[in-house]
Amino acid sequence: MAVSPKATDFFAASEAGAADHELQRKLESASARHLEHFAEVRDEFTPYENERATARAIKENALGRLDELIVELTEKLTDHDCKVFFAASADEAREYIVKLATQCGARHVVKGKSMTTEEIALNPALERAGIEVLETDLGEYIVQLRGEPPSHIITPAIHLSKEDIGELFHEKFRVSYTPEPEKLTAEARTRLRESFLRADFGITGVNFAIAETGTLVVVENEGNGRMSSTIPEVFVALMGIEKVIPKLSDLPHFLEILARTATGQKLTTYTNFLRGPRADGDLDGPREMHVVIIDNGRSAMLSDPVLRESLMCIRCGACLNVCPVYRHIGGHAYRSPYPGPIGSIVSPSLIGSSTAYLPFASTLCGACKDVCPVHIDIPRILLHLRWKETSSPAPPPWPHDAHRARAGARMFARLARYPRIIRFLGHIAAVLVKPFAENGWIGSMPPPFANWTKVRDFPAPRPGHPRPANSAGKSIRNGRS
Amino acid sequence: MADLSDIVARVKDALGSSARGDLAEIDANGAPLHALSANDRAELATQFGHELKSVAGDYLGICRADEAAARIAALAAETGVRTAAIGEGVAIDTGAIATALETEGISVLRTAPGVDADNRTQTLRRVADADMGIAEADCAIASTGTLAVVSTVSRPSSLTLLPPSSVILVNVDRLVRDIAAAVATLGANEIANHRVTLITGPSRTADIEKRIVLGVHGPKSLHVLIVWPRDE
Known part of the structure; x- marks a missing residue:
């Protein structure tokens, strides 16, 4: 990352967010619409509670024997002619992908939506190597055009109105101004379609990796993940070690809950099962497929009995939509690709000490815990991380003087x-x-x-x-x- | 640079000595697959159609196998299709459909029996330039209005991705109740050996103010015809 943000930047950023009433209006209306759709699909799906419990149990089990599952997955992927690379850190993952793209002579990289590539700050590194990299999820495409990071893990451009986007397209593409989502989407489709057809290198994230079958599952609505993994000659899938699930029959339990909580759909438009490079005579799929499996702080989270639970997250983004803090300050204030309640518990491990203050930026209201499809006890983990931060030898600049606060609380008691x-x-x-x-x-x-x-x-x-x-x-x- | 053994060692270390015997066995297998009666199938088809419409798909209903070609040719003519791309079928003879389209004066791009690596880019472009892609699904899910498409040499899944209009046929015998049943029907072998895509409606986005817009990268419209192969 070019500029490493300081912990105290959070104050300025959150104050700016809190003072932006237009931002709150956008976040409130988007959240309200999301919650409405979610309530509809949840209420009519009677097995929802059972599916939540089963999904959680599967994740618990998978994390408990993650070492075995990684071995099994790797064997299967290798059998399918995938090249599997292990990255201990963000730097290693980034260097591998940039080097690979350079060696392949890649000129046009297309990316499906992936938070993990944001975590490793891949785009700036590819650009420095002189390679054009294009975000193809519509929301990601919009924020990339603005030179901004995404502000929500599911809806990257949630902080922008259709008028903002209309003006952006007008300015960047010299097309006549329109705030109509249909026309803006059509404009993006035309431009991105051409980019897909000439792309030589594709990258996506991974939602689930099935050890039993050596299958990577990529879930999406637009077709950007499908395009990125179908057309380019070289394809890279980047995944955290925690994405592995044991069996194919585990998958439906996650599919039944993920789209419902993420977008209020029963199932996303596309659920892609990827297994390796194309066979002789195949039209679809890459000639070469690489799978980058990244640790980058995850094994440390696994070793902490309280924090381990946060690795069960399936990145549905529902906790952002219900969080009063997120809805007030917006995603950018968190200064992490992972904002909101889940971001506050995973960022200190995945992004680093610049986000160590995030566990303090919560009212502990518990809405995130209630909505979480896999019942992650986020408030408990927030408290645990606060305790860890304040009892570490070098506490962050904030909160000041924990001992004085404690003495005050004792006196009040x-x-x-x-x-x-x-x-x-x-x-x-x-x-x-x-x-x-x-x-x-x-x-x-x-x-x-x-x-x-x-x-x-x-x-x-x-x-x-x-x-x-x-x-x-x-x-x-x-x-x- | 890390390798498999490093990562596994880190994870093993992180897990410590926690007893693995205690891990609950997950009974994640779905309900056993039952043979369905003709009535069950008709009911599943109705549910499928309802769910497909709710995700903005166009449900063309059920027809007999010998009617399918004429139905699709009529749809193509009505919607002003000039070129259509088509692959081999799973249980349905798509040759008859191609012939019916040609009779309507529509030019047909056949993706079977496969492509040379040299022609791949060109073929992808030609499929993308077609107005309509026609494919048969391996399985359809009633509870979500979903089609499962297995990609093979003679029926590439880009037929259901690149053309702006997508037509998918499915044999009524291949309708299942829910996602778990679909995954079980396809089976671990098929999924380990092929690219598979579950398709639920036309390509869509809600990235601009959470408003739903169809046809971002994939098809703008999706038409599904259920084929009843016998006289019942």
């Missing part, structure tokens, strides 16, 4: 046994803070309270209401203004 004292102190505090109140809110206070008000607002006490009516944050006030 002692005082709280005496309601009269608390009420009395409350009255005194109400009088003291009165001069700082503005429009019913306290937005800034002198030290030592300044650190608190820097990131939060407090409702001003009202006569006869010693307790605040609610303890809403800075952005809610902004939302009302």
Whole structure:
């Protein structure tokens, strides 16, 4: 990565997100539409709860014997004439793919949507090697044209309105402005179709890898993954080690839940089963197929009994759509290809210390845990990661002074046994803070309270209401203004 | 650079000594496949048609095997098709369809028996330039309106990917209830040895304000005809 973001960048980015009311409107309307579709397909599918439990049990089992499954998968893929490469780190995976593309003389790379390629920052590396790389998922294509990273793992351009995209196409392609999604999609289709037909190198991610049959399953709606794996002469699939499932008969349990939670569909338009390069006489498929299996922090997650659960994630993105923090600040504020609740628990391991603050950026409301199709207990993992960060020898710049916070909490716990004292102190505090109140809110206070008000607002006490009516944050006030 | 043994060692190390005997055996096998009666099949076909329509597919209904060619030729003529690409069938004779199309004055590109590596790029372009691709599915899933297409030398799956209009026939005997039954019907062998695609409706996106638009990279329209091979 060219610029490595600092942990404290999160504050600026999240404040910018929280102040962008237009962004919140877009996120709220997209989330609402998603939740509506999801509720429909969930309610009419009675085995949903059973499928969730089964899928979780399969993942639990698979992770418990992941070493054996990786061996089995590798044997099968090798039998199918795939070249399997193992990358311990993002650097190794990136270098392998760039070197391969260079050796093949690749000039036009087409990519299906893949978060793992974002994780290893593949595009800039290919571009530095002088190779054109084109994102072909419509949302990814749009954000690539804007020179931005995706802001949602399922809907990369969720932060943009159709008008934004209309203007982008008008500016980049010199076509007349239109905000109509149908026309914008048709324009992208024409341009990308030509790119697909001349592409010499294709890359996609992997949703599931079946050890028993040596099959890589790529799930998608547009056909970008299908195109990228069908047309180019050389094809690379990049997958994390945790994507392996044992048997073919395990797969339907995941397919039954993934599209429902991800997009509110019963099944995605295309479920691609890839097994290796094409045979003699075949029209479809690459001449050469490479599978890059990447660790990059995953085995460390596996060794942590609490964090291990986060490897069960099937990347449906539902937790982003229900998260009050994500819906308020947007995906870019997380400064990680994996935003939202799931991003907050996997980024510190997969992306690194620049995201160590993310577990703190949560209200622990638990909506993510409820919606997660494989029941990942995200709040528990967030707390675990907070504990790990604050008890490590070099704690991050935030939160400051965990020991002082703890001492304060202890003092409060002692005082709280005496309601009269608390009420009395409350009255005194109400009088003291009165001069700082503005429009019913306290937005800034002198030290030592300044650190608190820097990131939060407090409702001003009202006569006869010693307790605040609610303890809403800075952005809610902004939302009302 | 890491190799298999490094990765396996890392994972083994991460898993520690946790007892593997404790791992619950997953009974993930779907319900056993039952032979279906003619009534069951008619019911599955109805459900399939309903689900296909809900994903914006065009359900052409059920016809007898000897009617299929005429139905497809009529559809091609109605929608202004000038060239159509077609492969071999699975259980249905697609030769008759090709002939019927040619009778309508439509030029037909046949992908059987396969292509030379030298002609591959050209053939892909020709398939992409066809107005309609015609293929037969190996299996269809009633609960989701899905078609399973196995790609072989004589019936490449790009027939259902590249042309803007996709026509897929499926034999009524190949209808199954759900995804698990489809995977079991296709079987581990077939899936280990071929590229397989499950297709549920025309290509679509919801990337612009979560609004559904059809025909991003794959077909803009999908027409499905169920073929009833016997007189029942």
